[in-house]
Amino acid sequence: xxxxxxxxxxxxxxxxxxxxxxxxxxxxxxxxxxxxxxxxxxxxxxxxxxxxxxxxxxxxxxxxxxxxxxxxxxxxxxxxxxxxxxxx
Numbered sequence: 001x002x003x004x005x006x007x008x009x010x011x012x013x014x015x016x017x018x019x020x021x022x023x024x025x026x027x028x029x030x031x032x033x034x035x036x037x038x039x040x041x042x043x044x045x046x047x048x049x050x051x052x053x054x055x056x057x058x059x060x061x062x063x064x065x066x067x068x069x070x071x072x073x074x075x076x077x078x079x080x081x082x083x084x085x086x087x088x
Contacts, residue, residue, distance in 0.1 A: 005061070012065035019072035023079075032080045040077040047073060 026032055047070045054062035081087040 008061040012061050016068050032083050037080050
């Protein structure tokens with residue numbers, strides 16, 4: 001296992017934890033005030049592009065991280081839409 005592979009998984013692990021803490025904060029406060037829905041829509045679009053690119057270049061580490069990010073950030077976006085607009 002080379003350094004690039006290991007550091008990729010380290011970065012992926014760190015990247016997975018960021019939205020998890022945001023989810024916990026939203027669930028604890030039950031309020032999404034100050035969180036931009038537009039930012040999460042743009043982020044979801046970017047993640048889909050990154051995921052498609054990761055699949056195209058056959059990168060296991062990036063495919064895994066982008067799949068997890070798509071789910072966790074999607075959860076945040078859906079939660080925000082439900083709280084603010086009673087959608088979804």
